[in-house]
Amino acid sequence: MRRGTRYGVLLGPLLAGGAAPDLVTRAARGLGLPERGRYAVVVLGTPVPDAAVAEGPDVDGARWWWGAALGSPGAEVGSPGGAEDRAEGREVAVVLLGSAGPARAAARLRELGAGPGGVSPVVGSLAELGAARRLAGTALLTCEPGSREIVRLDERLPAALLVSRPELSTRLLAEVFGPLLTLVPAERSLLVETLEAWLECGGSVGRAAARLGCHRNTVFNRLRRLERLTARSLSRPRELVDLVLALDVLRLSSAPP
Structure with missing residues (x-):
């Protein structure tokens, strides 16, 4: 070098x-x-x-x-x-x-x-x-x-698209996670952590529960609550894309989840 x-x-x-x-x-x-x-x-x-x-x-x-x-x-x-x-x-x-x-x-x-x-x-x-x-x-x-x-x-590449257009990234975060961001930090972090674990475990509630050290029903309930807050379903591919991209924006933000 x-x-x-x-x-x-x-x-x-x-x-x-x-x-x-x-x-x-x-x-x-x-x-x-x-x-x-x-x-x-x-x-x-x-x-x-x-x-x-x-x-x-x-x-x-x-x-x-x-x-x-x-x-x-x-x-x-x-x-x-x-x-x-x-x-x-x-x-x-x-x-x-x-x-x-x-x-x-x-x-x-x-x-x-x-x-x-x-x-x-x-x-x-x-x-x-x-x-x-x-x-x-x-x-x-x-x-x-x-x-x-x-x-x-x-x-x-998906995250690169987001950072290349910060004004759209900000809009995406507000549109998808707006209600989630109004929660107190500890509550918000819990839902975000659960979503991240579920994604990393390939959509398996059982594996996510093992990773998080809680009952699978707890994971299921948290995910259902997140769906209600964001008005998006994890079972609908296009809506899942919205959630994943918004999660990337949140991850890249200087503020903690």
Whole structure:
């Protein structure tokens, strides 16, 4: 993994997006990178650990280049208010992927104690790094506040849609969970925790009850109450989608459930 002013200067225009072909070629030569290859971009929400910038490739052959933090001069462009703009001031890396792909890159960051962080999908050239950087920044925004998660965008696509349109996310939360949000925090948390357990247990009331340490009738009654409060049924797929998406918005909110 490499880091330095020289790398940042060369990477900045690529990560900003829209670099002219001759600039991409010069950057590739300066960095010693192929113009075409399997690349991913990582955006971290905290300073990069020292161990992450050690020289040399990873065990699977991946090579890392750490550039300027997002929001630094020449390294950040985009439409105001977009998800990528809300990720300014973050650490960013370009990864020439090894044989194990982006999943191994994410695992490597977890091993180093980095996070929270987002990893972009694979792109096929240096010219696509700007788009990859924006997607990695969006993935970062799907991490729960205060967490140390390292997530790949492809694992968080529904949540990524939500964070990309915060005004719609706010509206969705109010429309679906409005009555639930009026409950006292302890009562609200109990219903939210039960819904989360039921979803994680594949819709099994019995398994959810075992996880929560209560009787299955207690889980059933809580879920029925949640259905009444939200006017949505867990047995109707479209209404269940509403509940799951609203739950994601609540999870990503800085306020506790």
